[in-house]
Amino acid sequence: MKRMTNKMMTAAAVLMIGAGVASAQDALKAEIPFAFSAGGKVTEPGSYVIQISRGSAARMVFGLYNETARRTYMAAAMELGDAPKNWKASGTPRAAFDCSTGACALRKIWFGEGNVYEFRGPKTNSGEVQLTEILLTSSTKGD
Numbered sequence: 001m002k003r004m005t006n007k008m009m010t011a012a013a014v015l016m017i018g019a020g021v022a023s024a025q026d027a028l029k030a031e032i033p034f035a036f037s038a039g040g041k042v043t044e045p046g047s048y049v050i051q052i053s054r055g056s057a058a059r060m061v062f063g064l065y066n067e068t069a070r071r072t073y074m075a076a077a078m079e080l081g082d083a084p085k086n087w088k089a090s091g092t093p094r095a096a097f098d099c100s101t102g103a104c105a106l107r108k109i110w111f112g113e114g115n116v117y118e119f120r121g122p123k124t125n126s127g128e129v130q131l132t133e134i135l136l137t138s139s140t141k142g143d
Contacts, residue, residue, distance in 0.1 A: 027051045028093050028111065028136035036097050036104040038064055038119065039075035049139050050095065050109065052117075060117055062109065075106060077117035083110045093136035098122075100130040107131060 030048045037043070046068030053061045064073040087094060093112035097104040098121050105121035107129070 027139040029139035030095055030134050030136050032095075032097075032134055034097075034099075034104050036106055037121070038073050038106040041073050042103075043071075043073055044069050050136065052111070062117070064106075075119055077109065077119050080108075080116045080118050083116045087116075095134045095136060096131040097134070098129045099132050100128060104132065109136075112136075 028050045030050060031046075032043075032048055033045050035042055035044055043064065043066060046066045049063075049065045049067060051063045051065070053063065059076045060079060062075050062077060064075060065071070066073070082088070087110055091112055094108075094110055095106065096108040098107045099105075101122050103122075106119050107121050108116050108118050108131070110116045
């Protein structure tokens with residue numbers, strides 16, 4: 001089952017890269033100054049383009065393209081409800097990382113409207129999660 005999931009995520013990555021960045025609404029850019037885990041892989045710091053693939057109603061697959069390292073990472077997320085009040089008030093898209101275990105892991109992405117998407121990450125001993133937020137900006141093909 002895990003092998004099939006990995007093959008499907010790889011296929012989605014290839015399709016996403018081939019399609020390019022569809023629109024500013026569907027792709028965001030982030031400068032992430034630290035390594036983090038996403039989709040079971042450890043990424044490197046750098047400039048990322050984050051794009052959502054709406055292929056499944058139950059799970060959303062995100063492509064995280066590191067422009068600095070020229071690598072794409074895939075991460076599956078579960079859709080949540082509303083964004084936190086302070087996120088909604090600002091209207092600024094963002095990604096949130098849990099760095100409470102000493103290593104950071106992608107935990108949430110919000111595109112500035114609609115629902116928040118949450119990613120699974122390592123469990124902490126204390127159960128407390130400390131989120132580090134990175135603001136996201138629009139990304140277009142010309143960027």
